[in-house]
Amino acid sequence: MLMHNPPHPGVIIKELCLEPLGLTITDAAEALGVSRKTLSSIINGKAGISPEMAVRLSIAFNTSSESWLNQQTQYDLWLAELSRKDLNVTPLNAA
Template identity: 35%
Template sequence: MNKIEPIHAGEILLEEFMIPFGISQNALAKSLKVAPRRINEIVNKKRAITADTALRLSKFFGNSAEFWMNLQNRYELEVTRDRLATKIDSEVEIFPMLLGGYGDNNHHQIRY
């Protein structure tokens, strides 16, 4: 089964907001009072949506900053999971108390 590629927040910005409303990159940048390069890099998936940009987008489009941050966070988490899941699974053990250690008298300590 083919895995669906994670969707960058910039793709949502472009496909669901800018194109349907006929907003150019330059017009959006001007309205948000940011450099056009910032919008260009976001829609071309070369830059993340930051908290600052999320606040500006939420004001302009009338939605929440959390909407934009959640899109970005979900994308970053999926990309990182795809890249590092196997490595993390092999390096990090489950906390012993989660493996049924609550009822016994063995007190587990994590030592570094």
Template identity: 40%
Template sequence: MMAKLENHSVGPLHPGHFVRKNVIDPLGLSVKDAAEALGVHRVALSRFLNEQAALSPDMAIRLHKALGANFEELMRMQNDYDIQQAKKRFGEIRVASIRKTGIGSEQQLALPLPWQFSRSCE
């Protein structure tokens, strides 16, 4: 039941906007009725539809089961939206550089990825 997205120059849509415009509104559902059908609080659904809250995996499953919305596509939309929002804040985030001193010069410290830790490190 996912409608094709139009090309937006402002970047990825928040999935709440997409669900409201392409699912909830066309079906003529109120937020209260949709929330009841989904088994969630009205406020939680309203915050999501009004782009004030992120899509949780649980909500994506509920939208998939109740309305036929594609679970994985909704989660990708949220991920794309989150990446876009993070890029907007990239320059605002200040951190200290973590460096390891080597002989004669500084080298950037390569931190292991979470799945590279051995069980003994936990």
């Protein structure tokens, strides 16, 4: 079942990981071994969580990489479902 309007994973990183620890994007990016631009793009919803970033986040915040990828998948699928009616697809049914 799809979550209704799931948050972008960047919101989760910001609100549940960075803010409680008092971390800036710059500090967190350095700890994750990525550029500030890369992390900022994710936090601002301009980029998604890649499998590699999921692993980095899981190491840094003691979480599972699967949870980060699942959040991204839920968000991406929700966006795709919003345009379902606009897709030109013919249902294929078995005889």
